[in-house]
Amino acid sequence: MVLLIVLTLQTMLILDVSVVNIALPDLKVALDFTPTGLSWVLSSYLLTFGGLLLLGGRAGDVLGHRRGLLIGVTIFTAASLLGGLSDSAAMLLAARALQGVGAAFAAPTVLALIATHFTDEKARAKALGMYAAVSGSGAAIGLIGGGLLTDWLSWRWVLFINVPIGLALLITAPMFIRETERKPAGFDLGGALTSTLGMTALVYGFIRAAESGWGDALTLASFAAAIVLLVVFVFIETHAKQPITPLRLFADRNRATGYLSLLFVMAAGNSMFFFLTQFLQEVRGFSPIQAGLAFVPLAVLILISSSVAAKFLPKAGPRVLTAVGAAAMSVGLIWFAQLSPEAGFASAMLGPMLIAGLGMGTLLVGVTTILMSGIAPEETGAASGLLNVMQQIGGALGLAIMVTVFGAASRGAADEVPAGLDAKGSADFVLTEGVTMAFAWGAGFTALTILLTLIMRSVPMGGGAEQGAEDAPEQSGSPTQPVSSL
Known part of the structure; x- marks a missing residue:
């Protein structure tokens, strides 16, 4: 029951980005969002989630992780109800930001409760394996679920669906989860x-x-x-005596370049989902269900490639995996940048989706290993938390940059609409020009990641290709298995 509870919580939090993504075109019409302002539906959640994640982890240590879970789920559930009832863009964005606050308090408790309730090594390994499976498949489930809810009911149900799940967690958690030991600490x-x-x-x-x-x-x-x-x-x-963000982690060259690489890949990945969702539904006329199903090959390839990359990690080393993954993502995004308003899914989108998914899964294994290698035992929690923060913050900041590119390209395209197009054709042309320019910039970001791997130090992998390479004195630890962060 403990495992069921924490995995249900993890699923709810993982789904909250992808499930909303599919509903974005309906949201834009219902609440009168501008094309660029629509990105706030994702960014408001990512910013508060990422910005307060380390504080939420500290709160779980101080107050107890069961109490942290209950506080986070209460806020998240109430915010989901508020979001579903929204009758204006401002109300929805406030609700999404509040969801992020709840997620920041609830998310750090998942792994902590698994660690405290599964003391047997084999049982803990099984629990962590199920956690990784939920985390890896959450995007695909959210895309399909978001399509079904939006098509069969309305966009409001991508938020309302969290309410019964949250209430079930609030009822069952106190019954089956024991409170963890409190650790005195300060709040930064x-x-x-x-x-x-x-x-x-x-x-x-x-x-x-x-x-x-x-x-x-x-x-x-x-x-x-x-x-x-x-x-x-x-x-x-x-x-600060107990800083929320240990800045000393940025002093290491590998971690500094690794965090920058993570920002680039989250910028490219988030914008790919964000803009493709709109292109499929607004230009190609896909229903929400069709759009959700269209993303399944991408999500499946991310999951498969991350598993395969983890097996090749000891031989190839994380730098090679990062560079290869970034190169594949660049190819996929350059291919996407060739889209036209008449582009067919099978002929023009499936190929780059598969290549981009292959690259993203491979890259994330490499860069996560780089970021978590050589960490002192007492700093593992801080480093892991900071990695998750960078994923959320990097996604929000990267999406904002891509939206800026999209806006500039769209304004330029509005002055160059080919003659003879009707209103729908003109709108499709303008949106496609903005979307393809954003994809081109995304390819530039992932290409920069390849360059970053050239200045990273090799990470010893216990007899692999990079064993024995020059390393910094502090690089004495072994890399942490990266799969849970995917």
């Missing part, structure tokens, strides 16, 4: 708030620039606020 509220607000201001600046241009006063003010807040954040973290 200043660091958590300044980092979250700073990243939000930065993302807002990019999205505002997409709508109003780089010379807009509010755009410039947002970037200025972001700089001030992030500088204050760094100051707080360098002086």
Whole structure:
């Protein structure tokens, strides 16, 4: 029952991005979102989730992980209900941000409760294997589920579906999960708030620039606020006794380049899902169910390629896997950048989907191993938490940059619409031009990841291809199995 409860929670949190993704075109019409403003439906969740994730993990240590789970699920469930009842864009975005707060408190408890309730090594290994399977298949389940809910009911049910699940968790968790030992620690509220607000201001600046241009006063003010807040954040973290973000982890060359690589791949991956969803439904006329099913090959390839890459990891080494994965993603995104309004799914989209999925799964295994190698035992939790933070924050920031590219390309395309197109044809042309430009920039980001692998140090893999390579003194630990983060 403990395993069922925590895996249900993990599934709910994993699904919340992909299940909403499929409903984006319906959301845009229902709540009158602008094409660029629509990205906030994802970014508002990712920013609060990522920005407060380390604080949520600390809260679980201090208050007890069962209590942390209950607090997080309560907030998440209430926010889901509020989101489903939304009658304006502002109300929905507030609900999505609140969902992120709940997720930040609930998500860190999953692995912690598995560790405390499954003390036998074999039982714990089985539990972690099921956790990895849920995490890996969650995207595909969310895409299909989101399509079914949106098509058969309405977009509101991609949010309402969390309410009965959340209530079931709140009832059963106190019955079957024992409270964990509390650990005294401080709360770095200043660091958590300044980092979250700073990243939000930065993302807002990019999205505002997409709508109003780089010379807009509010755009410039947002970037200025972001700089001030992030500088204050760094100051707080360098002086705090118990900082929420251990900045010393960035001092290592491998981890600094690894975090940047992770940002690039999340930027490319999130934008691929975001823009393809709209292209399939708005340009090609797919129903939400059809759009969800169209993404299944991509999600399956991510899962398969990550498993295969993990087996090749000892021989090839994480740098090679990262470079190969980034190259495959670049090829897939360049292929996507050739889309036209008349593009067929089988002839023009299935191929790049499979290649991009192959690359993403391979790259994530490589970069996760790089980030988690050589970590001192007492810093494993902080490093793992920071990796997850970078996934969420990187996804939000990368999507904002891509939306800026999309907005600029769309405005330019509006002045170059071919003669003879009707209103639908003109709209399809403009959206396609913006989408393909975003894909081209995504390919540029993944290509930069290949260059980053050239300045990474080799990671010893116990007799593999990179064994014996020059390494830093602190690189003495063994790499942590990366599958759970996928």
